[in-house]
Amino acid sequence: MEVKSRIFDQRINSENVLIQTTLGEYLDLISEAMDKNPFQRKRVTSSKTVYSLLRDDIRKGCVIPPIVLALSYDVADNGRPTPKKDEDIITAILKRQGDLLILDGLQRTHSFKDVIADTSPKDLAAVRDTPIRVEVYMGLNKIGILYRMLTLNSGQTPMSLRQQIEMLYWEYHNTGVEGLKFVREVDSEHATQPNEYNFKDVIEGFNSYLERNEQPLERTDLLENIRSLEKLSHENNNRDLFKEYVNALHKFIVKVIELVNGTSITKDDLQGKSLWGKDSKQCFKKTQVFAGFGAAIGKLKDREVLENLxxxxxxxxxxxxxxxxxxxxxxxxSALDWISKNTKKIGNAQRMFFQFYFRELLNSEGDSFKDLKTSIEGALHKTRTQLF
Incomplete structure (x- = not known):
């Protein structure tokens, strides 16, 4: 492995190091990290794709475009700046090869492995010595990784912003946030305790905060995705915005549970109206609530009613x-019953209601500030105004 050039990427605040190595050295380097990047697309398995031709090109000595890797901020040389000497860069990469991520070139890497597997023992050394180029972004943070992947893979169908956010904060699914636990239904788990939340619902709410829009968005436009990431990068500067959002949401949930104090209602109490939730947990620990909460606090922050989360x-x-x-x-x-009986897109109307509800509740300039009950009337009035 030999460093051929070094260019600092001002856009994502990371040094790009071009390394010339061999096919064999590269596969040895990346072997531990092949399946570690949650951002990476799945392998293309169809034999009719261009990747079947790529294997033939490799055998014929075709020059392959550089593979692009990243050594993230948390692990690159213990978080310190990129080493000044070329040889120290190689040492840092080799020392932490299990932490490398493939930003661009997973299919080429699989093709390399296929070629090696199909090569006879007498020709193996020659194939392994095939020269290739590898770019390594040193000290790239999570947002930088995703940004660069989006631009490197612009020919593919880009991910929605919700998918991006879920990947950026996936580590919290395992670690939680300060005593809070995230669960996934696909893991046969359910958020039954006050300190448990469905990870997908929380991501939905955080996405609504970033977009300032409570409605579900599935954007697939590359430029819009990049702009959204820029907004996240700017607002997330030197702080963990996702963590702050979750803590604010949980503080609200805990306060409502405390005030309701174990009280519950039945369908009989509603005199024929539909039951949205029998207790505080069922009423407020739902996707529509989280989305409305996120959109509302984003709008209040833009209006400078709230300074921060x-x-x-x-x-x-x-x-x-x-x-x-x-x-x-x-x-x-009763408010949610009116929505279910008078709107066609019930879920969207529920999200709108809770967006108005939290704007009423958390707006220090409004008449319903901090009043959980009167905020309901104001939110329902605004929802009716918007729908009819």
Missing amino acids: EDIQQICDDLYFDCEPQEFLIELN
């Missing part, structure tokens, strides 16, 4: 309702 945690300490808990639950269920 930490403000919400302080506001939640003072939330209240001037009624019995049962009356509060009936009022909320």
Whole structure:
């Protein structure tokens, strides 16, 4: 392995190092990291694709475009700046080869492995010595990794922003956030405890915060995806925005659970109306609520009503309702019942309602500030105005 050039990428704040190596050395280098990148597309297996031709090109000594790798910020040389000496760069890469990520070139890498597997023992050494080029981005953070992957793979169908955000914060699925646990239904788990949340629902809410829109968005436009990542990168500067969002959401949920104090209602209490949720947990730990919460606090932040997400945690300490808990639950269920009976796209209308609800509740300039019950009436009025 030999460093041939080094160029600093100002756009993503990372040094790009061009290395010349051999096919065999590269496969040895990347063997531990082949399946570690959650951002990477799946392998193309069809024999009719261009990758079947690529294997023949490799055997014929065709010059293959460089593979692009990343050594992330958290692991590159213990988080310190890229080494100044070329030989120290090689040492850092070799030392942490299990932490390398393939940004562009997974299909070529699989083709390399196929060629090696199909080569006879007498020709193996010659094939392994085939020269190839590899680019390595040193010290690239998660947003930089995803940004560069989007631009490198612009010919493919880009991921939706929700998919991108889920990948960026996937590590929290395993570690949680300060005592909170994320679960996935595909793992046969359910969020039954106050400190448990469905990971997909939380991602949906955080996506709504970034987009300032409570409705489900499945963007596939590359430029829009990149712009959204730029917004995240700017707002996430020197802080963990996802973590702040989750903590603010949980603070609200905990406060409502405390105020409702175990009270629950039945269908009989609603006198023929549909049941949205029998208790505080069923009422508020839902995707529509998380999306409305995210969109609302994003809009309030843009209007400078909220300075940052930490403000919400302080506001939640003072939330209240001037009624019995049962009356509060009936009022909320009645509002959602009206929506279910008077709108065609019920889920979208529910999201809109909760977006208005949290704007009423958390807006210090409004009449319903901190009042959980009166915010319901204001939110339903605005929802009706928008729908009819």
